[in-house]
Amino acid sequence: MFASSSHLSPGLWTLAWRRLRADRVAMAALAVLLLFAAMLAASMSGWLANDWADEIGVHYAPPSFIGAQADAAHRTAEPAATEVPPENPLDPLKDVIRELRAEMDGASVAAAAGGEAGAEDSYGIADPLEKELAEIRGMPSGAATHVTSEKKTTLPFGADKWGHDVIKKTIKGAETSIVVGLVAALVATFLGTLFGALAGYFGGRTDDFFNWFYSIFTSIPYLLLILAVAAVLQQKGVTTIILILGLTGWTGVFRLVRAEYMKHKEREYVLAAGAIGGSHLGRMFIHIFPNISHVALVQMSILAVGFIKSEVILSFLGFGVPVGVVSWGSMLNEAQNELILGKWWQLTAATGAMAVLVTAFSLFTDALRDALDPKLK
């Protein structure tokens, strides 16, 4: 990031880089961020975690350091179902639940006794697709049994419900979450900078218009605006969520960039650029923008942190990434139910990865702001 921009305007960026180098916390945070970036590049190019969807472990395989024996008893035929959660003494429905459970146990025993009585399900309706399904089931049965025999009982950090490796899943989830955060931050910063530049540079009516626009967006609470847009855009997808976050998040950048443009437009170098015939657009983006780009950069990294957090919440609620795409939010959504069964590893993996990334990113952003704008401190 710095190497490329340092020869554009050596003064500010070299100084900032020197200040940043002196800050040990910032360098540690940068190292963590670079590690995440390398992971992201590897997973996007398909080197790493491309096969996250392979069901390589057994259902909820525990992490290797715990060992398989903890679960060995009920892995044979019916895992998880035999595991009865402890009763909650405060639950007003506990008696009902106990009865239901007893009934279900009875029913499953009865079903086992009935065996393969027929293709009729519990509603008494014959399945019209029975023959086709049987064919499909019969076809890969050889391969399927081969694979099941190979399934591992433990994985380095456990497996989820379908036997996906949690580490690979976390890496793939990181890809979605980080890409959404960064691209949405880029969109929001672009919009905020564009609006701020127009408002601050031209002033007058233009400024009034954009201020009006700004006051509209800030008077609706941010999350409410996101949810309203999510309700309107019916289709789910990574692009949709980037658009939602990007289109609603530009207000903070706008305010700061506008103030900078108001300050800079009267400076002598801009007046000189105008005197030699520079156009308005040229003055705005060739002359002024390099001098305020550090503001935009700091804002962009602040936004990226916020958007990564927002994406997790949106995906958790089911308004974010579509089914089949894994993100930290969808992992937490699964982990919520897994925790009740005592399968804590997916929750820990997603939380840990996110906490490390966000902590490093926030520390780096703070250091970046201090390095680029020493006055602010």
Next chain:
Amino acid sequence: MLAYIVRRLWQMIPTMLGVVLLVFLLFNWVGGDPAYILAGKMSNPEQIANIRRQLGIDEPVYVQLWIFIKQIVTFDFGASWSTGEQVSRVISTRLGPSLTLLIPLTILETVIAIALALLIARVRGSLTDRAVMIACTVGMSISILVYIIVFQYWLGYKLGLFPVQGWGDSFAHNLLRYSALPILILLAVSLAPNLRLFRTFVLDEVNQDYVRTARAKGLSEGRILWVHVLRNAAIPIITHVMSNLPSLLIGAFLVERFFSIPGIGREIILAVERSDFPVIKAITVYVAFATMLFNLLTDLLYQAVDPRVKLR
């Protein structure tokens, strides 16, 4: 004073119209034809035309906008699309539980964060200060979802200290029994950012001249912080707390959803899930209006707290 309030209210009108216009465009243009959502999967052209006529979508755009404005002014958004409940009733009945949760939360979190910020300011620059700030940064980086999932699991389900979820009819029961764990969780989540922010507000004041004078007079450090500094640091703190109130109404949606508390936030999530546009439109518009009014209220409070502020 009165002239100031009237002028501020007058200035609000363009923004209010803008919010109305934004919501209108969002739901009537971007959102596509609501008749298809309402009619469901099994629909025929007749039904769709009928629904369009009922909603007024077959009218020209300015008539539709006028209908929307009339709905806002009369508090009559018709019935919810999914439950058939009157939208005004939905909002009025969901407000109570949200406030039961949010008023104690706001008071507690403000008092605790101010007290801790003043305590931390006494040892500023020390190892404790740095450790607390790093703990805050780490605490802020963990998703609110994880706090809710883990607290609900451990304190509610495993240890059985609190009910896992639910809501009753009696206010005292709701406040003391069902709100306790949600409030605790939101406190844990909001403490870190508030403490960081309030600490900077306090530190901005600690180096001022009047503090040096107070010290020179021989006042105790405690009195300086709790009386002199707090009075001055209160101004940015009030802005922060007040301007956060309306968004808190929505921000509690995750907790309301996890704990099945029938509040505004949960209603919004349900409405988004069911594409229940009237409910979303109504809540968005009214919360935006509330935000603007609260901003005005904040400015008025300034003068009460700080006589130097002159409202013009």
